[in-house]
Every structure is written in structure tokens, then in C-alpha cells.
Amino acid sequence: MSLMEQFANPETMQSLSIGDKLAGAGITTVMGMGITFVVLILLWGCIAFMTKITYRPKKGDKAPQTTTDAAAPPSAAAADITDHSAIDENVIAVIAAAIAAYEGGSPNNLVVRKIRRISGETTAWGDAGRADCIESRKF
Template sequence: MNITELMGMFSNPETIKSLNMGDKMMGVVVTVILGMGITITALIFIQFLIGMMTKLLAEKPKSEAAVETSQKTPLKPDVNDPELMAAISAAVAAKMGISPKSIVKTVVEKR
């Protein structure tokens, strides 16, 4: 009996009972090898796809002129931003368990 016939017999639960022990073991081995082979092939294919996506989506290195101009103009934070001051004072007040108004009064008095 060849492997194709054996796999055809494995597809029907009634015919499995009529097989001898050697044919059953051969069918199990073929089934395991096919399952593992398909799984390994799929994983290798997925690894190849991930590698290709990494190469395609990787950031291109910046030119030297763009790097130099970005280094010449440092970013300065806006110290007088009222929204930023409100967020920081609210966070500090929440941590200390006091009102944000008392924090603002203290900061204004020290100026």
C-alpha cells in the first residue's frame, strides 16, 4: 500500500479500524511529518515577509545638511505657556493633596 492510499484510508474513521498496526504507525508518521513540514514552511515564509517589511519600512538616513540644520536650531521650551503651567500645578497639587490655587499663590509671591 502506498502513502496516498494510506492517507485516503486515514480520512475515513471506519477504515482506520481495519488497518494493521504497521499501517497505522506509518499513517501517524506521515501525518506528523506533513503537519510539522507545513508549519515550518509557514514560519519560514512569515520570517521572510517580516524581513522584507523591515527593509521596506526602515527609515532612510538623513542627509548631512538636514542633520546640521537640526543641530543648529535647538528647541526652547515656552516657559510662559499657561496650559503647561496649569497642568503641572494641577499634578503637583493632586500629589500634595492641596488646592492648585495655593501653589499658584506661592509661586507668584516668590517672584
């Protein structure tokens, strides 16, 4: 009689040693977890397969644009706003002074030609701030 057959019978369960009981419990645990993971992997595969079959992009859909130069200086990541009435001259002067201070040059030699807002959930300034914070905490 195998160990798992002895586990099925309550009378023989009492006669098993603690080592046999632990071995049976371990086998039961591994079998249960194994079956669970196999079923989850099969479900994941079915969902991925169904997604490939049913997903049809619309004609106007485009992939989201991502910037590849996240470590570029802020002067390269200037923001573009199409509504120019939203930006006054003081904001442009402050941006020019900040860029000049960052690059260590004179604000007189710097000309801001275009300011555009970068689309996305976070701004380039927010990303740069997070990167600086992470860098300051490294040992």
C-alpha cells in the first residue's frame, strides 16, 4: 500500500509515524500547488491567444510615443504649448534663466525659440527630479 493510499484511510492514518505524515502532507502540498500553477499558465495562454485573435486596432490608432532621451538636459526637453496665449513673457524668462543656470552659461546667450508640452502622465522635470532623488540615495 502506497503512502497516499494510507493517507486516504482514516484508520491507517493513526498508525503512521510523524515522518510519514509530513511526507504525505508535503506530497499533497506540492501536487496542489503544481496543479494550480499549471492551470494558471494554461489560463494565461488562453487569454493571450484570445487577445491576439480578437484585438483589431482601429485605423486611426497609433502606438504611444515615448521619449528615448530621458537623460537629456532640460534644454533638450523643452515643453511645447500650442496655445501661445497661455504663456506670458515672465514664464519664458524664468525658463530661460533656469536653463542657463543649469548649463552654467549666461542668460543673454540663450534664446528660447519654442516651448512645447510633452504629452504623457509625467513631465520631463518630474522624471528628472525622481532620477535625482534616486541617485542621491545610492551608496
